[in-house]
Amino acid sequence: MVLFVVSTWGEGKGGHFNTLATYINGYKGDYHLLVVCKKIPSVLQYFQTKTTRIDFKWIPKVKRIKDVEVIHCFDQWAYLYGYRLALKYKAVKLILTKSGGINTRWFPKATNMWLISKENYDFYKNFRIVKHIDYYDNRIIDFPLAELSSDLKTIKEKNTVVLRIGRVSEYYKTSFIAMIKAAKQLKSAKFISIGSVESEALKEQMINANILVLDDTKYTSNAKQYLSVADVFVGQGRSAMEAISKGIPTFVYNKKNDDLCMVDISNINEVKWTNFSERSTFDFNTSLSSYIEKNSNPKVEELKDFVKYNPNRIVEFYKATKPQNTKWIHFPMPLFLRYILRLIKHRR
Numbered sequence: 031m032v033l034f035v036v037s038t039w040g041e042g043k044g045g046h047f048n049t050l051a052t053y054i055n056g057y058k059g060d061y062h063l064l065v066v067c068k069k070i071p072s073v074l075q076y077f078q079t080k081t082t083r084i085d086f087k088w089i090p091k092v093k094r095i096k097d098v099e100v101i102h103c104f105d106q107w108a109y110l111y112g113y114r115l116a117l118k119y120k121a122v123k124l125i126l127t128k129s130g131g132i133n134t135r136w137f138p139k140a141t142n143m144w145l146i147s148k149e150n151y152d153f154y155k156n157f158r159i160v161k162h163i164d165y166y167d168n169r170i171i172d173f174p175l176a177e178l179s180s181d182l183k184t185i186k187e188k189n190t191v192v193l194r195i196g197r198v199s200e201y202y203k204t205s206f207i208a209m210i211k212a213a214k215q216l217k218s219a220k221f222i223s224i225g226s227v228e229s230e231a232l233k234e235q236m237i238n239a240n241i242l243v244l245d246d247t248k249y250t251s252n253a254k255q256y257l258s259v260a261d262v263f264v265g266q267g268r269s270a271m272e273a274i275s276k277g278i279p280t281f282v283y284n285k286k287n288d289d290l291c292m293v294d295i296s297n298i299n300e301v302k303w304t305n306f307s308e309r310s311t312f313d314f315n316t317s318l319s320s321y322i323e324k325n326s327n328p329k330v331e332e333l334k335d336f337v338k339y340n341p342n343r344i345v346e347f348y349k350a351t352k353p354q355n356t357k358w359i360h361f362p363m364p365l366f367l368r369y370i371l372r373l374i375k376h377r378r
Contacts (some may be wrong), residue, residue: 031060032100032348033115037086039376042071043226045268046129048167049146050074050104056171056341062095066111067174072251073145081302086373087336090114100348102144108368109138111197112288113356121353128154130267138365142351144344147305164347169268170275170337175258182259189220190322193260195269196203198236198245199228203267204308206232208290209264211296213239215321216322219262224253264290264318271337272304275328281318286311290318296335 036042036050051073054061063081065074070083077190084092086107092115100123103112109126116124126140133153135340143163151165178186185191194209196202213221213236221241227233236243249256254272257263263273263280273280274293282301284291291314293301300312 031062031095031097032057032102033064033095033098033112034061034102034104035064035066035115036074037066037107037110037111038071039067039086039372041069041160042067042074044129046104046127046146047071049129050173051076052169052339053102053341053344056339057225057344058341059345060097060249062098064092064095064108064111064115065156066108066330084111086376088370090190092118094118099353100125100351102348103127104129106138106365107369107372109140110362110365112360115362116354116356119356121355123348123351123353124356125347125351130307132309136364136368139364141354144347148303148307151308162351165233166343167305168337168343169339170271171339172275173254173272175276176252176255178259180190182256186224186259186261190218190222190261190324191259192216192219192262192264192318193273194221194223194225194265195256195272196225196264196265196267197225197228198225198232198243200232202308203229203232205264205266205290206236208283208288210235210241211237212264212290212318213241216319217349219322222259224249224256226250242325246312262318262321266308267306272332274333277334279321279328280333282306282310283308284312284314286312286313287317292316292318292321292328293333294330295332298333302336 037322063077066082090111093109101112101116102125103109104127116122125142125144127144128150131148139157139159141161141162145165147167153157155163223241223242233243257276260278270280270282280293281290297312301310304310
């Protein structure tokens with residue numbers, strides 16, 4: 031049995047929760063899900079019959095679960111709990127996933143690491159402690175699209191719709207500013223943003239640029255189904271991959287020219303290298319403004335295989351991982367100290 035472990039200090043709206051859901055949906059064997067949180071993220075509530083929730087503790091405590099062969103941890107704090115649990119078994123396969131993001135030396139290095147970007151893989155493969163490592167940057171399983179409301183249908187019929195899906199957060203400020211700039215310039219298109227608002231300042235800037243902001247839970251709880259309204263997609267991360275999987279022309283922020291540029295067959299591997307992040311620097315054929323103005327018809331169907339998830343990849347990694355005997359002497363103390371500081375800050 032595989033025990034998936036994940037944690038969240040907040041509501042769990044990040045892309046790696048969706049990635050975990052993809053892995054669970056694709057896995058055909060027996061599994062259990064352990065979530066360290068106050069409230070189970072909405073995307074993981076579908077698996078609640080096989081889910082255990084626990085609170086963050088000063089000293090991580092986890093009850094032993096029967097028949098576990100693999101403990102797969104999806105973030106650093108989950109790894110702390112996963113390692114603590116692994117100590118209760120004579121031998122188990124303990125795996126750590128870093129779900130994208132910049133490379134940091136403080137993120138724990140584990141004997142077995144499974145990564146979702148080559149950027150991370152190229153960095154962590156060089157550490158001596160890491161013995162078994164691989165990555166797989168495809169993670170989209172097909173999903174249904176929503177029937178549009180009359181209001182959205184009217185917008186789509188009258189405009190070229192440029193859609194962005196994702197949290198309205200300062201974390202993505204650079205690409206949001208690029209989108210706001212484009213919305214002010216391209217009056218012939220209607221820009222829509224779907225996502226929970228964490229930055230009121232960015233929301234206000236979007237509204238002032240005549241961008242329609244849909245932040246109601248009706249839209250945000252399963253935002254990807256509203257890709258049906260999009261003629262064009264702009265955005266980052268997993269949402270960009272979801273748009274590509276539906277054959278929608280997709281534009282991401284390009285650090286090379288500080289603009290929104292199309293993902294195409296010539297640059298998709300470069301964009302994937304940084305996990306569709308704002309760190310992407312790549313050569314491009316088409317900017318968003320030139321695409322809207324020329325109303326071109328690009329070939330995007332050929333990109334689908336670059337994002338489509340094959341569950342056999344993770345199963346093969348599990349099989350190739352050797353059981354290990356974890357020991358207290360190797361407990362990740364630097365990570366534990368960071369955890370204590372985070373816990374103190376969180377409880378203030």
